[in-house]
Amino acid sequence: MILIIQCCREKLHYFEFVKPIEDVLKKNEKLFESVHYRCVNKKVVSKADKIIISGTSLKDNFFLQDLECFSWLKKFDKPVLGICAGMHILGLLFNGSLKEKTEIGLNNVFFEKEFLGLKNTVECYELHNFYVESSEFEGFARSKDCLQAVKHRYKPFYGVLFHPEVRNKELLEVFASL
Secondary structure: OEEEEEOOOOHHHHHHHOHHHHHHHHHOOOOEEEEEHHHOOHHHHHHOOEEEEOOOOOOOOHHHHHHHHHHHHHHOOOOEEEEOHHHHHHHHHOOOEEEEEEEEEEEEEEEEEEEOOEEEEEEEEEEEEEEEEOOOEEEEEEOOOOEEEEEEOOOOEEEEOOOOOOOOHHHHHHHHOO
8 A cells, every 4th residue: 555645734735736646546556545744643654565745835834844743754664755845854854954946837857867767858847945955865866956856875765856746647657666
């Protein structure tokens, strides 16, 4: 089962940031459960084979005040994909720092090596005010101005700053099949 952790404070944001992920998983006949990050508990996590942490809107950064809600990830050892806000969370949990950079719309992302099925130059959808840097993650892709795709050096944790649920759904399919 794939656990989708929702970072959205506003219920309407579910339709933009979570439902498209669910739709990809349904299409690929993957079992999943969606839970808001404040409702995650040991029982839900113990059922998960993989975790996807969703993104959220530009002004919805309330999850940053609740990073302790994600501290259990430090001991988790199964695959995790952090999308935008999810990438911020992973980076911050592993000694990273947020940097300001707003990117909105379609943008070319340059993959230095294959990353969950993406390689070379890929047009991706961006919607963020920050990016994260952490020495505990290896960079796989950049836009002109910031890091776009990372993998933890020792754990099966992946992060993307762009939104694959909008434009690069094959990345979600590859992750779901790991």
